[in-house]
Amino acid sequence: MDVTAIIMAAGEGTRMKSNHAKVSHKILGKPMICWVTDAALAAGVSRVVVVIGSHADEVRALLDTTYTGDDASRIECVEQTERLGTAHAVRVALEATGIDEGPVVVLNGDLPLIQADTIRTFAATVADGSHAAAVLTMTPPDPFGYGRIELDESGSIARIIEQKDCTPEQAATLLECNAGCYAFDGALLAAHIGDVTNDNAQGEYYLPDMLEILKAAGHANTIYHCEDYRDGLGVNSRAQLAELTAIARDRINARLMAEGVTFIDPAQAWIGPDATIGRDTVVWPQTHLIGHSTVGEDCQLGPNTRLTDTRVGDGCSLDETVAIEAVVDNGVTCGPRCYLRPGTHLLDGAHVGTHVEIKKSTIGEGSKVPHLSYIGDTQMGAGVNIGAGSITCNYDGKNKHATTIGDRTFIGSDTMMVAPVNIGSDAITGAGGTITKDVPDGALALERCEQRIIEGYTERRRARL
Ligand code: UD1
Ligand code: CA
Numbered sequence: 001m002d003v004t005a006i007i008m009a010a011g012e013g014t015r016m017k018s019n020h021a022k023v024s025h026k027i028l029g030k031p032m033i034c035w036v037t038d039a040a041l042a043a044g045v046s047r048v049v050v051v052i053g054s055h056a057d058e059v060r061a062l063l064d065t066t067y068t069g070d071d072a073s074r075i076e077c078v079e080q081t082e083r084l085g086t087a088h089a090v091r092v093a094l095e096a097t098g099i100d101e102g103p104v105v106v107l108n109g110d111l112p113l114i115q116a117d118t119i120r121t122f123a124a125t126v127a128d129g130s131h132a133a134a135v136l137t138m139t140p141p142d143p144f145g146y147g148r149i150e151l152d153e154s155g156s157i158a159r160i161i162e163q164k165d166c167t168p169e170q171a172a173t174l175l176e177c178n179a180g181c182y183a184f185d186g187a188l189l190a191a192h193i194g195d196v197t198n199d200n201a202q203g204e205y206y207l208p209d210m211l212e213i214l215k216a217a218g219h220a221n222t223i224y225h226c227e228d229y230r231d232g233l234g235v236n237s238r239a240q241l242a243e244l245t246a247i248a249r250d251r252i253n254a255r256l257m258a259e260g261v262t263f264i265d266p267a268q269a270w271i272g273p274d275a276t277i278g279r280d281t282v283v284w285p286q287t288h289l290i291g292h293s294t295v296g297e298d299c300q301l302g303p304n305t306r307l308t309d310t311r312v313g314d315g316c317s318l319d320e321t322v323a324i325e326a327v328v329d330n331g332v333t334c335g336p337r338c339y340l341r342p343g344t345h346l347l348d349g350a351h352v353g354t355h356v357e358i359k360k361s362t363i364g365e366g367s368k369v370p371h372l373s374y375i376g377d378t379q380m381g382a383g384v385n386i387g388a389g390s391i392t393c394n395y396d397g398k399n400k401h402a403t404t405i406g407d408r409t410f411i412g413s414d415t416m417m418v419a420p421v422n423i424g425s426d427a428i429t430g431a432g433g434t435i436t437k438d439v440p441d442g443a444l445a446l447e448r449c450e451q452r453i454i455e456g457y458t459e460r461r462r463a464r465l
């Protein structure tokens with residue numbers, strides 16, 4: 001059966017004290033809205049309706065750039081221009097899309113750790129017709145701020161009371177909390193969403209009121225209690241953002257350790273949910289893997305390494321390395337302190353050393369760029385050695401130009417390769433040369449003033465002063 005997910009992401013997020021949409025804040029490098037959207041997509045829903053409002057353009061752009069292909073075709077945005085509460089957000093979504101049947105799962109946009117399995121089980125609960133609604137509940141150590149579940153004698157929900165509407169006694173005794181994940185029978189949801197009123201402490205239309213309304217109309221509901229309360233925690237503040245980041249980090253690192261990855265200190269490595277690491281790789285402290293980064297087996301990562309959307313093969317060592325959209329093959333060593341920018345491709349056995357920056361360049365098999373270099377827009381062959389301090393001068397102030405270097409070529413220290421320039425195979429450039437003309441295969445290129453020796457100079461100078 002086709003399941004629709006509605007993700008509510010229009011709220012102001014006032015408690016974040018931010019100039020950005022709350023759901024755009026990241027957990028392990030991934031915006032909260034994408035955690036929730038990914039969970040819905042992974043659960044197999046056919047349609048994801050994201051309700052946007054506050055910072056709508058920012059959230060829409062985030063979704064547009066993150067999702068492509070089939071995923072993108074399942075996601076649509078609906079704008080809630082006036083934010084009158086969560087029930088209003090759902091009403092706007094239903095009216096804009098015309099959805100009035102099938103299971104509808106409604107998710108808070110600030111519920112990043114929700115699991116795909118939970119959403120799936122949840123949708124099934126209403127799909128079989130036994131219940132009109134289901135609510136995910138939990139008992140967190142600190143229930144403050146959550147809507148509290150009041151159960152009836154039969155164990156189903158009598159009503160949900162928001163923290164601000166609770167009497168002190170209710171706040172102290174009703175410890176089962178609403179996680180902000182609901183499943184509804186779409187037809188009943190559409191028929192009754194207009195019955196919600198805003199007669200409460202905050203003057204808002206509360207979606208949790210739907211439970212009491214549906215019950216009054218004779219429709220059964222059920223709770224679905226999270227075994228692990230952490231799946232249901234929401235993010236309203238920066239403190240909660242940090243708390244959930246730590247939970248997500250610990251879960252991911254525990255999974256990776258179970259899969260055979262060593263962490264020197266799992267509390268000091270931030271591996272994103274979409275990153276992968278192969279067995280026997282060692283993760284040193286202060287390592288970050290962001291986006292769709294993949295690392296093979298038997299690697300050493302860090303300390304102080306940050307990889308964004310970067311692919312690393314087996315047996316590599318990346319010490320104090322920052323890499324963005326780079327590809328690193330097998331047996332490559334990098335750092336300490338190197339910067340691999342987009343379009344970098346390091347072939348097997350390459351070495352990129354200390355204070356080296358590479359951009360949009362291929363470094364061939366076994367080639368070495370060990371010290372203090374900038375290599376940009378360059379195709380380099382195999383077995384090349386780049387002397388310390390050598391750079392490609394790829395930018396003339398207006399355009400970028402290419403450099404090519406053949407196989408086994410030796411670039412002397414402090415060589416300036418002024419692009420566009422082609423340096424052949426088995427060539428040598430003398431130290432300190434500014435190479436502006438192509439160098440043929442097997443040639444030596446020298447560009448150097450003759451050295452003068454002025455004997456006894458120091459003594460004469462001292463006598464003058
Ligand atoms: C909500 C629930 C509460 C639950 C908690 C779980 C309501 C009234 N209360 O409280 O029972 O325990 O989540 O974390 O629903 N939003 C809109 N449009 C609006 C208002 C909100 O899209 O007009 C979105 C927000 O962006 C957010 C979500 O709905 O992603 C929840 O809103 P929020 O204000 O965070 O509700 P809570 O006070 O946390
Ligand atoms: Ca919230």
